[in-house]
Amino acid sequence: MNSSKWWILFLVFLWVPLQVHAQSQTLSLEDVVERFKQHSLQQELAELEKLRKQGAAQQYKSYMNPEVSIFSEQLNAGTLDYDETTYQISQPIELLGQPFLRNKSANKSSEAAELSYEYDRSALIQQVKSLYAEYWFLQHKLQVYDQALEVISQVLTSAKDRQEEGTESGLQVQRFTVEKNRYLRERNEVELEMMQVGNQLASMIISSEESGFEFQVEADLPVEPIMEDSETLKQYALEHRSDLQAIELEAEALGLKYKVEERERLPDLKVNFGYKNQSDGSEGFVIGGGIQLPIFNRNSGSITMAEAEHRSVETSLQLQRRTIHDQVDVAYRRVQNLYAQWQEMQQNPLSAEMLETARSAYQEGRYSLVELLDATKAYVDGRSLQYRITADYQQALFTLDTITSGKIFSTQNTSEQ
Template sequence: MSHISSRIAVLFVAVVGLLGTTAPPADAQPGPHVSSGNTSSPNPTSTRAQFVQAADSLRTVGLREALRLFRENNLSLSRAQSEAQALRGEARQARAYPNPTLQATHEPLWRGSERQSETYLNVSQQIEWSGRSAQIRAARERATAARARAAADSARLVLQVTEAYVEAATAETRLRRLRQVTDVFRQADSSMTKRRSEGDASGYAARRIRLERARYEQRLAAARLEVRNAREQLALLVLPGGTPSVAAKTLPSKRPPAISVQEALQAALQQRPELRRWQSAVEAQKAARRAARREAWPDPSVTAGYKRQSDGFKGAFLGVGIPLPLFDRNRGAAEAEAERLDAARTQQSLARREIRNEVRQAHAAYTSARRQSQLLSDELLRGSGDLLRIAQTSYDEGEMSLVELLDAADAYRDARIRSVDLRVDLWTRYFSLLRAMGQPINLP
């Protein structure tokens, strides 16, 4: 028993010794390759290096390429195009004539021991003359309306892609601006640590700089997350499945061109696919009403064939069959098509009115954004590029106080972020106006 107890004691001492050599003390700081849980913050330099390395491996696209990828890979657009092609096939089928009917009949006859027979071979063909042309035109106009509807859906989706592209490009720009300001506070923090060790700075100033740096580090981390989300959203719209993210190029710094409201309205009334859709719908309903009215006059059937009897008589025959419209004159269908025509005309008028309002609103928003960008952008950016650099140099040389450095950094960040917001608002409203005008969306 004592022998077993001694062996257990030796084993316990060995395990404790092993744990003591592998686990750090509770108050020790983890090494560079050890995860410390939630007791320490990640190294900003290594995090930034990883982000830059990931960004370098990304695919960066411009707006034109993003829209091209969208047209090639977007599933919603492919579905709308397939539906339009289906109606195009139906329109092609409407032009086909009905197939003839071939019939062979043998009639054996007998009376007592006498036997006779008759054999018929006939072909029947229905002749569509009452509403054939109207039905063909109705199917053709429905296919045209479907193509216009697909074009309208495509324009709507293109605007979504453009907005996602603008958001991705903006996120990239915001990240660069915040990184510049954060670098200033990183350098200020290092400089403050050195000055404090030399007795040239107070503990309050060091803590204040450290707090400001932490605030900008948090903003920078949020900006990185915003960039990642914007890249993934853009990839979801323009790239096939399996591609995680894609980066967008920076928006142009120049302002898009001015557009008059008369020019915008004229282009919209000529180019908007919604108007083409409802115009085709009206024409389709006109043809459908005409076909319904003509169906009161039925289509005849022509039958021709060959007859042979067992007594040697034979010959050809010809017959015509005409349905008599005594009970069904298709009046209900004609009234229904007439009401559908009125509804299509009403919808066409409503669409024109909505498009006019949409164009006017989009033009007013774009004109306002362009005016604000022209008035405020130059004023915001005047001298802001040198403001931060001068403030940082002056602070390092002791010519500027801590409060002045903080004010200069905030002023620089506000000016740059405000400039980015103005540019984003301007380009977003410009693309919205192009969409309202029915014009292709692209950079000028």
């Protein structure tokens, strides 16, 4: 019995640290992207949509599916019985090369689906990175409010002690109480927002088997200037954007489909080949053929629809090129503006020592109540703004990287090597 108790205690002590380690992790940006690639259900949905499109493309292909028929006749002519059996294979033949065009169109549509999936996946990764940066901001903003609350709480305690001694007015105690509750309310709002963002991020990076998964983000998000100019980024995006390449392939596929529908004006030739065996001993091969007469339907409706689809995608392609040009312009300017603002903020950095200095000055009588509260608010607002600009810069950079098909971080990584 004693031996079993020791074993139980040993297992408990072994299990608890493992659980703590498994449920609380500090994740880097690379970690969350890797976890997304391994576990994301959103990525799985995008992949299933790709498979659906590829299945539809596969369905459009032409296949040699001959029809096999067996005919058996039993005739009674007076006293004689007469039997006849025919084995026949029938195959429609499209004389103008439609099967080749269908197969080529289907292959391009399938490749377009693959490229669309690549861009959708990159957009999801951008969303994961942006959530990471937002969570980073809220985590640091929460720390700022905790620091402000600690100062206000210390001063409130001191004010209450002075009130009991008769050296502090009740009005000041009341003012500190109001400020404490205001900061507490704002702090709790930040905490709830952080929980919501954390849940969104977790839903994209954890598997369905993981439960109670908790994480933190790294302390720093490095801010570095981009190495390329706007025109270079535009040209690279137009040459490498997978969604643009997908539209180009889809336009080619629909162009081939339009040719197929035009050639379908002429009917297919149906070739029959068979073998006949009669009861009188006669036997031999049977060869025949047939063709529909296109008296009323010359496939004009399908031709019109195919032409409209082809032209629609070609127009979408031109619009998408313009959209990419504008997207890069706006995103590049946003990154530049935020970087300039971040540099400006670095000229007068704020630290937690500023808050502690203000508290000490108030307790020593060098700061008035209003000056202490102003200093606390200035610290909270200024420090929060510093974190906000850093997070905004990262999110703008993630967006620019996505719309330039990964050009930003590929350049950054190359320059660091």
